[in-house]
Amino acid sequence: MSITRREFIKWSGAAGFAAAAMSLGFDLKPIESYSAGLNILKAKETISICPYCAVGCGVIVQAKSNGTILNIEGDPDHPINEGALCAKGAGLYQMTVNRSRLKNVLYRSPQGDDWEEVEWDWALNKIASNIKKTRDATFALKNDKGEVVNRTTAIAHIGSAALDNEECWLLQAIMRAMGLVYIEHQARI
Numbered sequence: 001m002s003i004t005r006r007e008f009i010k011w012s013g014a015a016g017f018a019a020a021a022m023s024l025g026f027d028l029k030p031i032e033s034y035s036a037g038l039n040i041l042k043a044k045e046t047i048s049i050c051p052y053c054a055v056g057c058g059v060i061v062q063a064k065s066n067g068t069i070l071n072i073e074g075d076p077d078h079p080i081n082e083g084a085l086c087a088k089g090a091g092l093y094q095m096t097v098n099r100s101r102l103k104n105v106l107y108r109s110p111q112g113d114d115w116e117e118v119e120w121d122w123a124l125n126k127i128a129s130n131i132k133k134t135r136d137a138t139f140a141l142k143n144d145k146g147e148v149v150n151r152t153t154a155i156a157h158i159g160s161a162a163l164d165n166e167e168c169w170l171l172q173a174i175m176r177a178m179g180l181v182y183i184e185h186q187a188r189i
């Protein structure tokens with residue numbers, strides 16, 4: 001077997017790193033998936049993150065080419081959970097593939113007791129117009145002491161553990177620009 005100088009340096013560097021890491025107590029042996037034997041024919045594997053909480057466990061999603069999900073399990077190569085999932089994460093398949101799962105927007109009018117199915121565009125426009133109406137009616141330029149505050153305390157935002165850094169940045173920028181001060185995260189509640 002011939003080996004180039006560049007390959008020799010690359011491999012000796014990798015071996016040196018592995019030896020140094022193992023001497024520090026890191027176990028670099030590949031971890032075997034519990035479902036290594038569950039090799040679903042023609043299923044495409046995609047790695048993802050459990051959407052439930054801020055631990056951020058890694059999962060492997062196996063799906064058919066048409067997108068139908070066949071199996072979801074913990075990712076043994078993920079540094080946070082190393083293949084394990086708590087009861088909620090272990091139930092991800094049932095959350096995703098579930099006849100009871102809502103796929104359309106339901107709207108209940110104020111004082112109403114019936115839910116009606118509405119279009120996404122209608123719902124998004126309704127949310128936007130309600131936010132604008134409330135903000136315009138409650139926006140305060142100054143507080144009782146005459147200090148500039150530029151805020152509304154009539155709208156709150158609750159974020160999600162499933163948001164990534166970029167989404168959090170975007171949401172913070174939008175919420176602060178609208179004058180919101182009650183910006184919270186479900187993991188703290």
Ligand code: SF4
Binds near residue numbers: 053084087
């Ligand atoms: S599997 Fe459990 S601990 Fe891990 S992210 Fe999901 S909910 Fe959180």
